Amino acid sequence: MKNYWYVARDNEIFIDIDSKQSRSIISALARIRGIIEAEKFPIRQVWLFPSRTENHYHIVITLKNAIPETYRIALQLYFFSDVFRTCNNIMRIEDCVPAAEVLISIFDWRKQYKFYRYADATCTCEGKHDYVVMEKCSAAKTLRGVNRAKRYFDFPVSPENFFQKKFGKIWNYWEN
Numbered sequence: 001m002k003n004y005w006y007v008a009r010d011n012e013i014f015i016d017i018d019s020k021q022s023r024s025i026i027s028a029l030a031r032i033r034g035i036i037e038a039e040k041f042p043i044r045q046v047w048l049f050p051s052r053t054e055n056h057y058h059i060v061i062t063l064k065n066a067i068p069e070t071y072r073i074a075l076q077l078y079f080f081s082d083v084f085r086t087c088n089n090i091m092r093i094e095d096c097v098p099a100a101e102v103l104i105s106i107f108d109w110r111k112q113y114k115f116y117r118y119a120d121a122t123c124t125c126e127g128k129h130d131y132v133v134m135e136k137c138s139a140a141k142t143l144r145g146v147n148r149a150k151r152y153f154d155f156p157v158s159p160e161n162f163f164q165k166k167f168g169k170i171w172n173y174w175e176n
């Protein structure tokens with residue numbers, strides 16, 4: 001299998017709709033249309049691509065000129081991009097990890113959908129690019145270097161019984 005890596009440019013907004021709710025792609029497109037019609041941002045083009053999983057999508061918005069990074073992050077969230085991914089993007093940007101924002105596709109956007117540019121790298125990893133795959137991925141090594149598999153967040157703990165409706169200081173781990 002071949003994977004195509006696209007790294008967001010400063011005039012591109014990458015959106016990853018990984019929700020199983022069928023409405024979310026429609027909701028995202030509706031918000032994008034709203035922004036276009038309000039002429040608040042210099043949107044040039046909107047591209048829609050399938051993801052490897054059914055009902056998952058990749059959207060790329062191209063802008064006439066670069067906008068601040070924080071604006072692009074805010075727009076990702078506003079357009080319902082996956083929150084976990086965007087949180088990781090923010091951490092990588094702050095840590096100056098190269099290629100902080102990427103979309104990895106099994107489709108060659110250029111060849112199959114006439115996207116306006118080529119992928120930035122390709123790899124032949126199998127399955128999803130989780131932390132384990134990221135560690136040995138050739139494209140990740142080239143684009144992101146040593147911090148390619150940096151893990152910023154962990155899984156939430158099991159929610160059983162930790163909420164006790166007590167107000168004020170509820171947890172105290174560090175007195176100082």
Ligand SMILES: [Zn+2]
Binds near residue numbers: 003123140
């Ligand atoms: Zn890979």
